Amino acid sequence: MAFLVAEPQVMATVAGQVEEIGSAIGVANEFAAGSISGVAAAASDEVSAAIASFFAAHGQAYQTVAGQVAAFHTEFQQALAQAGNAYVQTEAAGAAALAGALGVPATSAAAPAATIPPFPANLTALVMRGTGIPIPGPGFINLANELYVRSVNALLGLNTPEELYPLTGTKSLNLDALVSEGLTILDNAIMEQLAIPGNTVTVFGVSQSAVIASLEMQKLAALGPAAPTASQLNFVLLGNEMNPNGGLVARFPDLSIPSLGLTFYGGTPSDTIYPTSNYTLEYDGLADFPRYPLNFISDLNAVMGIVYVHPTYLDLTQAQVDNAIPLATSPGYSGVTSYYILPTENLPLLQPLRAIPVIGNPLANLIQPDLKVLVNLGYGDPT
Secondary structure, three states, rough: OOOOOOHHHHHHHHHHHHHHHHHHHHHHHHHHHHHHOOOOOOOOOHHHHHHHHHHHHHHHHHHHHHHHHHHHHHHHHHHHHHHHHHHHHHHHHHHHHHHHHHHOOOOEEEEOOOOOOOOOOOOEEEEEOOOOOOOOOOOHHHHHHHHHHOOOOOEEEOOOOOOOOOOOOOOOOOHHHHHHHHHHHHHHHHHHHHHOOOOOOEEEEEOOOHHHHHHHHHHHHHHHHHOHHHHHEEEEEEOOOOOOOOOOOHHHOOOHHHHHEEEEOOOOOOOOOOEEEEEEOOOOOOOOOOOOOOOHHHHHHHHHHHOOHHHHHHOOOOHHHOOOEEEOOOOOOOOOOEEEOOOOOHHHHEEEEHHOOOOOOHHHHHHHHHHHHHHHHHOOOOO
C-alpha cells in the first residue's frame, strides 16, 4: 500500500520556494528577451539577414513558450499554497469530529506567543547602536523596530560615540569616557523629546548603548520627583553588559581597571519605575557570562560567544524573538523589568571546529552534547 504524507508547513515552505524560483526565472527571461528576440544581422548580405531572421524567430517563439511556462508556474505555486491550507482545515475538522465521537472536549488552537515587548512602544523611539558603529542607519533602525520595539510611531536614530579602546583603535576613547559622553547625549535627547507636550519615549540600546541606557536609569532615579513619570518612558535593551544576572560588568561589581579606563558598573537597576525588556542571547559572553568563573570551559565558551554570538541580535527572525523564554525573577519581585533569554543552538566554543570542511560539523555534533553539560555547569544548570 502506498502512503501519502502531507505536512502543511512543508507545503507552505515549498510554495514560497517555488514562488522565488518563478521570480528568478522571470527576471532571467526579461533580461534575455532583448538579446534572443532581436538578433542583429552580422552583415548586409542576404544569407546573414536570413540567419539573423531565423534566430530572431526562434527567440520570439521561446518567449511565447516561456510566458506559458511562467503562467503554469504561477498556477502551480498558488495550487500548492491552497492545498496546504486545505490540509490544515481538513485536519482541524477531522480532529474536531474525532474528539466529538470519543466524547473528548475539542482543544482550542495554541495560545499566541507572549507579547514582545511586554509593553507598547511610546510615541517616539530613540534607537542607538553598539560598539564600533556610532551612527544607526535606516536599515538598522527599521530592523530593530521590526524585531524588538514594534512601534508604528516615530523612529529616531541617536548617534553616540560607541568606540572602545583598544578594540576600535588605539586612538579610541576608553569605556568610561565613552559612556559618560553617551550618557549626556541620551539624557539630553530624552529631555528634549519629553519637552514636547504629550510626547513619550522608548529607548532602544544594544551592547554599549544598553550600558548607557542602564546608567540613564540610575541618573533619572536620582532626580526624585523631577524625573519623568513611568508612563513617559520605557527601555528595550539587547546584549546588555549590565544585565543583572549574567552581564560581564554586573558579575564583578565595583571592579576597576584604570589602565583601560574600564569600570564595572554593576547591574541595571531592577527597581526602576520605567518598564524595561532585557533580551540576552544564550552564551553571549558579554551579557550571559557564567555564574561560576572557576569553570574554565564555561569561561572559554563565553569568550568565544563574544565573537560568535554577541553581534547577532539583529540576525534573528521575528519568530525567534517571539519565542524568547521569559526568565523567572527572585521571589517577591514586583518590578517592571522583564528578562528574556534567546536560545543559542550551538556552543560558540565549537564554531572554529564547525568551520572545517566536511568533517567539522559531524565532529562538533558528536562532542557538543557532553560539552554542553560541562559549559552549563558554569551557569549552575547542567541541562
